[in-house]
Amino acid sequence: MRGGQWQALRLHRGLLERGHESLLMARDESPLLTAALRAELPCDVLSPLALRRMSRSFNLVHAHDARSHATGALWSRAPLVVSRRVAFPIRDSALSRWKYRRPRLFLAVSRYVSEQLMKGGIEQSRIAVVYDGVPVPPMPAAGNSVIVPYSEDPRKGMALAEEGARLAGIPIRTSENLDEDLARARALVYLTHSEGLGSGILLGMAHGVTVIASRVAGIPELIEDGVNGILVENDAAAVAEAFKRIDPALGLAARETVIARFTEDRMIDATIAAYERILAHA
Numbered sequence: 001m002r003g004g005q006w007q008a009l010r011l012h013r014g015l016l017e018r019g020h021e022s023l024l025m026a027r028d029e030s031p032l033l034t035a036a037l038r039a040e041l042p043c044d045v046l047s048p049l050a051l052r053r054m055s056r057s058f059n060l061v062h063a064h065d066a067r068s069h070a071t072g073a074l075w076s077r078a079p080l081v082v083s084r085r086v087a088f089p090i091r092d093s094a095l096s097r098w099k100y101r102r103p104r105l106f107l108a109v110s111r112y113v114s115e116q117l118m119k120g121g122i123e124q125s126r127i128a129v130v131y132d133g134v135p136v137p138p139m140p141a142a143g144n145s146v147i148v149p150y151s152e153d154p155r156k157g158m159a160l161a162e163e164g165a166r167l168a169g170i171p172i173r174t175s176e177n178l179d180e181d182l183a184r185a186r187a188l189v190y191l192t193h194s195e196g197l198g199s200g201i202l203l204g205m206a207h208g209v210t211v212i213a214s215r216v217a218g219i220p221e222l223i224e225d226g227v228n229g230i231l232v233e234n235d236a237a238a239v240a241e242a243f244k245r246i247d248p249a250l251g252l253a254a255r256e257t258v259i260a261r262f263t264e265d266r267m268i269d270a271t272i273a274a275y276e277r278i279l280a281h282a
Contacts, residue, residue: 003199004085005032007132007267008064012041014268023058025051048075059279060104062271073102079278083130085109085196087217090120097121104278107271109197110218128274131221132199133267136259140208140252143184146243148191149200150174157191157214157234164239165189182207187246191234195219202262205229205254210246212239222262228253 001009008024009032015022025046026033036043044050046068052075055061061076063069064083072080082103090096106122107130108114114127148161158174165172172189175181178200182188188204190213197218204211205222213219215231223229230245232238 001031001035003132004064004083005035007083007199008032009035009039009041010133010135010264011062011268011271012036013039014264015272016041018268018272020272021058023054025054046071051075052077060275062275063103069103070099073099079104081105081107081274081278083107083109084113084117087113087116087194087196089116090122092120105274107274110221112218112221113196128270128277130267130270130274131262132197132202133262133264134199134202134206134258135264136206136255137183140255141183141185143186145181145185146170146172146187146189146246147175147178147181147185148172148189149178150176155193157193160191160234160236160239161189163236165243167236167240168243170243178203182209185209186248186251187212187243189239190214191232191239192216192219193234198222201229202258205251205262206258208248208251208255210248210250211254212242212246222257223254226250228257 012022012024024036024043028045033043048071051071055076055078058078060079060081061072062081063072069082080103084106106117106127108117108127109132111129114129117127118124148158151158182204187210190201190211192214195217201211201213201222211229213223213231214234223231225231229250230242232242
């Protein structure tokens with residue numbers, strides 16, 4: 001699953017644990033629905049008619065991606081909340097303007113994303129910043145590998161990380177399961193050309209590894225270069241140089257940053273506060 005799907009699942013579980021009624025709806029056979037079923041959490045197949053019917057029984061509907069934003073805008077009969085996780089600007093078209101008028105509130109995953117929404121014409125009063133939250137392992141990672149998230153998306157920078165590692169003479173591993181592989185790592189290389197925030201970065205920080213990340217979009221809201229991680233330009237030589245700065249102290253500082261600001265509980269509490277803001281004016 002991608003980062004936004006994990007956030008939706010963690011939020012769903014957290015709402016239930018706090019005594020709220022919550023139903024997760026996702027596309028049939030999607031990784032998110034499969035994960036919810038495996039965890040025995042309340043869930044159903046998302047379709048326009050199902051959403052229209054079920055939304056009448058709930059105080060609000062929360063859409064977590066662009067497709068569900070469109071579905072909710074058309075079919076929800078309850079106030080609509082939309083999570084905005086991407087860093088690119090809003091399209092300027094009549095259809096887009098209609099779609100973005102529908103939500104009562106946007107939950108921007110970073111201040112950078114919030115600014116992009118406002119540049120697209122969304123009033124600040126309809127935006128709240130709610131950062132991602134991740135679980136914090138009981139103990140920091142204890143390993144020696146340098147890992148790179150596997151991605152076939154050319155914007156995600158896996159090839160750039162591999163080129164930087166080649167120049168530095170550093171062996172790296174690609175990972176399709178960060179939760180499992182970070183426990184045996186000393187560093188995570190997370191390069192991208194656009195990122196609203198980066199929940200994969202937060203996972204690395206929570207495991208206490210040194211994170212080398214692109215200095216783009218919302219990522220500097222997580223990492224202060226030389227304090228709790230390493231920020232680089234998207235250049236192979238700069239990436240190669242960054243490998244020399246891997247330091248366990250940076251990883252431990254990153255873990256403390258997550259504990260202080262980016263836990264699952266903080267994400268869930270901030271989301272509930274945003275919900276209450278809407279319902280108070282319903």
